[in-house]
Amino acid sequence: MNRDETTPSSAPPNARPAPPEAGGKLFGLLAELADPESLMRACARVRDAGYTAWDAHTPFPIHGLDRAMGLGKSWVSAFVLVLGLSGAAFGMLMQWWISTRAYPLVISGKPLFSWPAFVPVMFECGVLGGALGALGGFLYKSRLPRHHHGLFASERFERVTDDAFFISIEASDPRFDAEETARLLREAGAHHVELVHA
Amino acid sequence: MAHVAYDIDPVEHRPALIEGDPDFHGITEAVARPVEWRPPWGWYAVLAASLSLLGLFGVSIAWLFWEGVGIWGNNVPVAWGWPIINFVFWVGIAHAGTLISAVLFLFRQRWRTSINRAAEAMTIFAVMCALIFPGIHIGRPWLPYWMLPLPNQMDMWPQFRSPLMWDVFAVSIYGTVSLIFWYVGLIPDLATIRDRARTRLRRIVYGIFALGWRGSFRQWLHYEKAYLLLAGLATPLVLSVHSVVSFDFATSQLPGWHTTIFPPYFDAGAIFSGLAMVVTLMVICRVVFKLEHVINPLHFDRMAKLMLLTGSLVGYAYSMEFFIAWYSGNLYELFVFINRATGPYAWAYWTMVSCNVIVPQFYWFKRLRTHMGFLFVSSILINVGMWFERFVIVVTSLHADFMPSSWDYFKPTFWDLATLAGSFGLFFTMFTLFVRFLPMVAMAEVKSVLPQAHVHNRPK
Numbered sequence: 001m002n003r004d005e006t007t008p009s010s011a012p013p014n015a016r017p018a019p020p021e022a023g024g025k026l027f028g029l030l031a032e033l034a035d036p037e038s039l040m041r042a043c044a045r046v047r048d049a050g051y052t053a054w055d056a057h058t059p060f061p062i063h064g065l066d067r068a069m070g071l072g073k074s075w076v077s078a079f080v081l082v083l084g085l086s087g088a089a090f091g092m093l094m095q096w097w098i099s100t101r102a103y104p105l106v107i108s109g110k111p112l113f114s115w116p117a118f119v120p121v122m123f124e125c126g127v128l129g130g131a132l133g134a135l136g137g138f139l140y141k142s143r144l145p146r147h148h149h150g151l152f153a154s155e156r157f158e159r160v161t162d163d164a165f166f167i168s169i170e171a172s173d174p175r176f177d178a179e180e181t182a183r184l185l186r187e188a189g190a191h192h193v194e195l196v197h198a
Numbered sequence: 199m200a201h202v203a204y205d206i207d208p209v210e211h212r213p214a215l216i217e218g219d220p221d222f223h224g225i226t227e228a229v230a231r232p233v234e235w236r237p238p239w240g241w242y243a244v245l246a247a248s249l250s251l252l253g254l255f256g257v258s259i260a261w262l263f264w265e266g267v268g269i270w271g272n273n274v275p276v277a278w279g280w281p282i283i284n285f286v287f288w289v290g291i292a293h294a295g296t297l298i299s300a301v302l303f304l305f306r307q308r309w310r311t312s313i314n315r316a317a318e319a320m321t322i323f324a325v326m327c328a329l330i331f332p333g334i335h336i337g338r339p340w341l342p343y344w345m346l347p348l349p350n351q352m353d354m355w356p357q358f359r360s361p362l363m364w365d366v367f368a369v370s371i372y373g374t375v376s377l378i379f380w381y382v383g384l385i386p387d388l389a390t391i392r393d394r395a396r397t398r399l400r401r402i403v404y405g406i407f408a409l410g411w412r413g414s415f416r417q418w419l420h421y422e423k424a425y426l427l428l429a430g431l432a433t434p435l436v437l438s439v440h441s442v443v444s445f446d447f448a449t450s451q452l453p454g455w456h457t458t459i460f461p462p463y464f465d466a467g468a469i470f471s472g473l474a475m476v477v478t479l480m481v482i483c484r485v486v487f488k489l490e491h492v493i494n495p496l497h498f499d500r501m502a503k504l505m506l507l508t509g510s511l512v513g514y515a516y517s518m519e520f521f522i523a524w525y526s527g528n529l530y531e532l533f534v535f536i537n538r539a540t541g542p543y544a545w546a547y548w549t550m551v552s553c554n555v556i557v558p559q560f561y562w563f564k565r566l567r568t569h570m571g572f573l574f575v576s577s578i579l580i581n582v583g584m585w586f587e588r589f590v591i592v593v594t595s596l597h598a599d600f601m602p603s604s605w606d607y608f609k610p611t612f613w614d615l616a617t618l619a620g621s622f623g624l625f626f627t628m629f630t631l632f633v634r635f636l637p638m639v640a641m642a643e644v645k646s647v648l649p650q651a652h653v654h655n656r657p658k
Contacts (some may be wrong), residue, residue: 004377007433014338034652035650036651036652036653037653040653055414055415055416056414056415057389057412057413057414057415058413058415058418058643059222059386059413059641059642060386060417060642060643060651061418061421061422061642061646062414062646062651062653063653064653065415066415066419069415069416071415071416071419074419074420074422074423076420076423076424076427077423077427080427080431082591084431094347095358098347098355098356099358099359100357102353102355103353103354105356107359110359114359115357115627117358118358120361120364120367120368120386120438120442120605121358121363121367123434123438124367124368124371124435124438125367125371127369127375127431127432127434127435127438128375129428130393130431131374131375131428131431131432132378133379133383133542134378134424134427134431135378135381135382135424135428136429137420137424138420138421138423138424139384139409141420142414142416142417142420142421143411144385144409144410144411144417145410146404146409146410147406147409147410148410149410149412151412152412156377157412158393158394159393160412160413161386161389161390161392161393161411161413162223162226162390162393162394163221163222163223163226163645166413174374182309183306186354
C-alpha cells in the first residue's frame with residue numbers, strides 16, 4: 001500500500017508534499033475538516049474554485065451540503081417511477097392472461113377479466129417494482145458495489161464511517177495541482193491535507 | 199406524579215433524543231460494542247433457550263409432514279385453527295417495524311432513529327415466522343408451489359379472484375420490500391463495522407455486504423432519495439398487507455368475519471401488537487447491551503403513546519362490531535357476537551378485552567409510559583391479548599356455524615402448542631443472532647439527530 005501519510009497540519013501552506021512512492025499512481029488530495037459547518041464552508045469554496053472531480057465524505061448525510069457542493073437532484077426517483085409502473089402493468093397483464101387465456105374459469109358469473117379483483121395483486125407488483133427500482137437506481141447511480149477505490153489507501157480515511165469529515169479532490173480533475181489545490185483546501189479550513197496514492 | 203426530566207437539545211430546544219450528550223465517536227463505540235466484543239453470558243443463555251424452541255419447531259413440522267394435519271386440533275367446523283391464528287399474529291407483529299421505519303420517517307419523527315433498525319429486523323423475522331404457517335398448513339407440503347403462478351405440467355393456474363392469492367403476493371412482497379429497505383439502511387453501518395474490523399475475516403465479510411461504501415456525499419444524495427422513496431412505497435404497502443389479510447376473512451360470508459370494519463381494525467391491531475413486541479425486545483436489549491442513553495425513556499414514552507392510540511382504536515373496533523351486530527338487525531350476526539361474549543369462549547373474549555382495551559389505558563400516565571418494568575409486563579400482556587384477538591375471530595366465528603348439529607368446541611392439541619412455541623424459537627433465534635452480528639441501532643441516522651450534526655450548531 002503506497003500512501004503519503006504525513007503532511008502535518010502545522011506545515012506552512014506552501015510546503016511541498018513528499019514525492020509519490022514508486023509504483024503508486026497519484027489518486028488525489030484528501031483533506032480533513034473539523035465539523036459539519038467547516039465542511040460545508042469548504043465545500044462551497046471548492047465548488048466556487050471550479051473543481052469537478054471532487055467529493056465530500058461524511059459519516060451521515062448533512063442537509064444543505066448538496067447545495068454547497070453544487071449538486072442537482074438525485075434521479076433515483078426516475079428508476080422508481082418507471083419500474084413501479086412497469087411492475088403494476090406486469091401484474092395486471094399477468095392476471096389478465098391467466099384469467100382469460102391460460103386458465104379461463106367462470107367464478108360466480110363474473111366476467112373473465114373482472115379487473116377490480118385484480119387490483120390488490122397489481123398494486124403489490126407495482127410496489128415490488130418500485131422497491132427494486134429504488135435499490136437498483138441507488139446502486140447504479142452511486143456506482144456500487146465498488147470494493148476498490150483510491151481513497152481506501154488512506155488509513156485516516158477509515159474514520160469517515162465513524163466521526164471524520166473529508167473532502168477529496170481527484171488528480172484527474174483538470175484544475176488539479178498538488179500544491180495549489182492543497183493550499184486551497186488549507187485556506188478553506190482543512191486541518192489535515194494528504195496526498196493519496198492508489 | 200413525578201416529572202421525568204429529559205436533557206434539552208441545545209439547537210432545537212426540545213427534549214434531546216440521545217441522553218448524555220455523546221459525540222459521534224461515542225455513538226459508534228456504544229453501538230459497535232455488542233458486534234465486536236464477547237457477548238455477555240445472558241446472550242448465550244437466550245440463544246440456547248431460543249435454539250431449543252427452534253428444535254421443537256423442527257420436530258413439530260417433521261411430525262406434521264410425517265403424520266398430516268390431523269395432529270392439530272383443526273376439524274370441521276373449525277377447519278381454520280391455530281395455523282391461521284399464528285399466521286395473522288406474526289404478520290401483525292411485523293407491521294410495527296414498517297410503521298417505525300417508514301411511516302414515522304415520512305412524518306419526520308426523528309426519535310425513530312434509535313429503534314428503527316431493530317424494529318425492521320423484527321419485521322423480517324416475524325414475516326419469516328408468518329410465511330411458514332400457510333406453507334405447512336396446506337396438507338400436501340410438497341406442493342406449496344401451487345400457490346405461485348408457475349407454468350406446470352397440469353396447465354393449471356392460480357385463481358386471482360381469491361383473497362388467499364392476494365395474500366400470497368401481499369405477504370411475500372412485503373417480506374421482500376422490508377428486506378430491501380432494511381439492507382439499504384444497513385449499508386453505511388456495515389461500512390463502519392468494516393472500517394473498525396481488527397481481523398481480516400471480519401473486514402472481508404462485512405466489507406462484501408458494505409458494497410464498498412465510502413460515505414461520499416454524491417452517494418448519500420442517491421441513498422437518501424432511495425430511502426425516502428422506499429419509505430413512501432412501504433407505507434401504503436404495510437397498510438395493504440394487513441388489509442389483504444383481513445380480506446381473507448371479510449370476503450367470506452361467515453357472520454363475525456363478513457364486515458367492512460376489518461381492514462382498518464386489523465391494521466390498528468397489527469401496529470398495536472408490533473409496537474408491544476418492539477417494547478418487549480428493547481426493554482431487554484438496551485440493558486444487556488448498555489444502550490440506555492441511545493434507547494431512553496423518551497423513546498418508550500412515544501411508543502407507549504402510539505400503543506395507547508392504536509389500542510384505543512382496537513377497543514373502538516370491538517365496540518363498533520357489537521353495535522353493528524345489533525343495529526344491522528341480522529340475527530346470525532347478533533348471535534355470533536353474543537356468543538363471543540357469553541358463550542363457551544367467553545374466557546378468551548374477556549382475556550382479549552382486558553389485555554387490549556384496559557391495559558393500554560394505563561399509558562395515559564407518563565410515569566407508567568417511562569417505567570421499564572411496567573412497560574415490559576404490559577407489552578407482553580398486549581401481545582397475549584392480540585394473539586387471543588385472532589383466536590376469538592377465527593374460532594368463535596367458526597365453532598357455532600349455521601347448522602347447530604355441527605357445532606363443536608375447538609380444542610388445541612399438544613402439537614398446536616408446540617408449533618406456536620416453536621415459532622417463537624425461530625423468531626428469537628434470529629433476533630438473538632441479529633443483535634450479536636449486526637449493529638442494532640442505525641448509527642449513521644442517530645449521529646444525524648445529534649445537536650453537533652447541525653450545521654448551525656456553534657461549538658461552545
